Amino acid sequence: MSAPATGKQNPAFYALLCALIIMAIGPVLMMLITSLKLNVDIMSDTSGLLFMPTLRNYETALCDMLWYDPAHVDYCDPTFGRALVNSLIISITSTILTLVIGTMAAYALVRFRFMGRDAVSLTTLMMRMVPPAVLLVPVFGIWTFQFAIDGTRAGIVLIYVAMNLPFVIWILQSFIVQVPIQLEEAARMDGAGPFQVFFLVVLPLIKPGLAAASIFTFRIAWNEFLLANALADRNSRTVPVTIVNSLTEFEIDWGVIMATGMLLAIPPILFTLLASRQIITGMTAGAVKG
Amino acid sequence: MTTASANRLTPYLFLAPALIVLAVALLYPICYMIYASFLDWNPSQRIGEADWVGLRNYANLLGDGAFRESLWVTIKFAAIVVTAEMVLGVGLALLLDRNIRGMSVLRTLFILPMMIAPIVVGLMWRYMYHPTVGIFNRTLDNLGLPTVPWLSDGNWAFASIIIADIWQWTPFIFILSLAALQSLPQSAIEASKIDGASGWQTILYIKLPLMAPVLIVTCLLRLIDAFKVLEVILVLTNGGPGLSTEILSLRIARTASEFRELGVAAAMSNFLLILLMVLTIAMYLYNKAAEMRAARIRAAAEETS
Numbered sequence: 001m002s003a004p005a006t007g008k009q010n011p012a013f014y015a016l017l018c019a020l021i022i023m024a025i026g027p028v029l030m031m032l033i034t035s036l037k038l039n040v041d042i043m044s045d046t047s048g049l050l051f052m053p054t055l056r057n058y059e060t061a062l063c064d065m066l067w068y069d070p071a072h073v074d075y076c077d078p079t080f081g082r083a084l085v086n087s088l089i090i091s092i093t094s095t096i097l098t099l100v101i102g103t104m105a106a107y108a109l110v111r112f113r114f115m116g117r118d119a120v121s122l123t124t125l126m127m128r129m130v131p132p133a134v135l136l137v138p139v140f141g142i143w144t145f146q147f148a149i150d151g152t153r154a155g156i157v158l159i160y161v162a163m164n165l166p167f168v169i170w171i172l173q174s175f176i177v178q179v180p181i182q183l184e185e186a187a188r189m190d191g192a193g194p195f196q197v198f199f200l201v202v203l204p205l206i207k208p209g210l211a212a213a214s215i216f217t218f219r220i221a222w223n224e225f226l227l228a229n230a231l232a233d234r235n236s237r238t239v240p241v242t243i244v245n246s247l248t249e250f251e252i253d254w255g256v257i258m259a260t261g262m263l264l265a266i267p268p269i270l271f272t273l274l275a276s277r278q279i280i281t282g283m284t285a286g287a288v289k290g
Numbered sequence: 291m292t293t294a295s296a297n298r299l300t301p302y303l304f305l306a307p308a309l310i311v312l313a314v315a316l317l318y319p320i321c322y323m324i325y326a327s328f329l330d331w332n333p334s335q336r337i338g339e340a341d342w343v344g345l346r347n348y349a350n351l352l353g354d355g356a357f358r359e360s361l362w363v364t365i366k367f368a369a370i371v372v373t374a375e376m377v378l379g380v381g382l383a384l385l386l387d388r389n390i391r392g393m394s395v396l397r398t399l400f401i402l403p404m405m406i407a408p409i410v411v412g413l414m415w416r417y418m419y420h421p422t423v424g425i426f427n428r429t430l431d432n433l434g435l436p437t438v439p440w441l442s443d444g445n446w447a448f449a450s451i452i453i454a455d456i457w458q459w460t461p462f463i464f465i466l467s468l469a470a471l472q473s474l475p476q477s478a479i480e481a482s483k484i485d486g487a488s489g490w491q492t493i494l495y496i497k498l499p500l501m502a503p504v505l506i507v508t509c510l511l512r513l514i515d516a517f518k519v520l521e522v523i524l525v526l527t528n529g530g531p532g533l534s535t536e537i538l539s540l541r542i543a544r545t546a547s548e549f550r551e552l553g554v555a556a557a558m559s560n561f562l563l564i565l566l567m568v569l570t571i572a573m574y575l576y577n578k579a580a581e582m583r584a585a586r587i588r589a590a591a592e593e594t595s
Contacts, residue, residue, distance in 0.1 A: 027414040105308035112301035129566045131518040133539035134559040138319035162315030194300040223407035240409040261410040268405035276398035
């Protein structure tokens, strides 16, 4: 602590930094390496980095989406390819819906203030605390017997939108508060209606907030397992569900399962590398302004 | 006239979709769950056909040793994990709070574990804990040490899920406390330096107290999330061996899908919800109290000046 901020740092300090980085990404790298290995290499005693990298595991997982027939795949299991398409459709749709509905609600709550900010943040907090496991029983019952939307993508999208809305409204509120009201009044003077003000003036100004909110929503929809497992049928399964299903078998094909895990992890990793600033902003705004 | 009424309706128009979705897909299911917890209900029945059993589900749960065990495991898990993560996260933040070039890279890499699907985190750790090909046992073996039954022994399995959770969530606390540290008033720290405070004294008497509000909120958020952990443990141990790692969320899921007793699962969900509600309300009240105290101090300062 006593070291001046600009002065030379202790070498031990950099050693610690390197150790931390290795610890943070080591498991991910190990998954990547395993997914590039043949099962013979995975099970052999000579561990380490001496092996021929191969894309075979990825070919096995994605076999029905490839334009060629990989020679080593005897029987093509289309489960994973289908699940990948389902996952993409479900998470993109629910992200878009959540953002549209959430932005409108956040805007109304900030600008027209017919509910105190306290009430909103308390509700958000309450909703945030509800674990997916608690929703499991009622959502299964209602979706199956009352709405009859079990086994459809729409049913899964609906619950994801509902789960993410409180958090998105909360995050976006803190960004909308910062938009100067004079800008909106000026637009209104020029004859813009409330919807024009919202879409043409407010939305462009809160882009960073929208980016943060969409990453969080997409991540949750993309990664969620429990509710998708309860609601999906054979045709609407998402990737996490197929991964867990293939784990319950006695013999685990580590190479292929690591390849599927890697494919599931790629979008969040890309978001992290591209938009870490927005993610950190979203995370700190969510917690610090509680 | 029409524009005026349109303007009056606008807020409701903007709010309506969100309210409808929340009411239909969140509020209604929760009320439904509370109702279902009084029923003897299995998944093949419509809810109307289920028998009303009053408080029997709750009474059975309280008398059920497995449920109490799982409640205890949940509380133990949450307490250990949150304590360890707070100590590590805040410690690292204090240590790394400097102006160095690698910092943004470190922060980016640090949020990776949180962004990756919990299912995949479970997968990675399950591979690393593998009795023969996993890296831990392989390293132990190469060093000539006895291997460890990471996931097949009750106590080790509990330790294993704690290690995995610490790996995944310490960065959350690290990043929030680093943000808090960097927004501290520089003047207070300068002043303490001029007064000759050592590094430890600055941390203990200046930095930590000033960070306290953020730290407490962070801690409670993490605590709430710790009760929600499910997927990592599902993939790693599926609650076993025995009941050693069966946290409440997992037990709810298994009661519903394997034992097919939706009423009991609903009653359990209710327990979990009440537990979390108490935590959340505590957090909210603390926040309110802190705000009021800050306002009082400000008012007092203004009076004296």
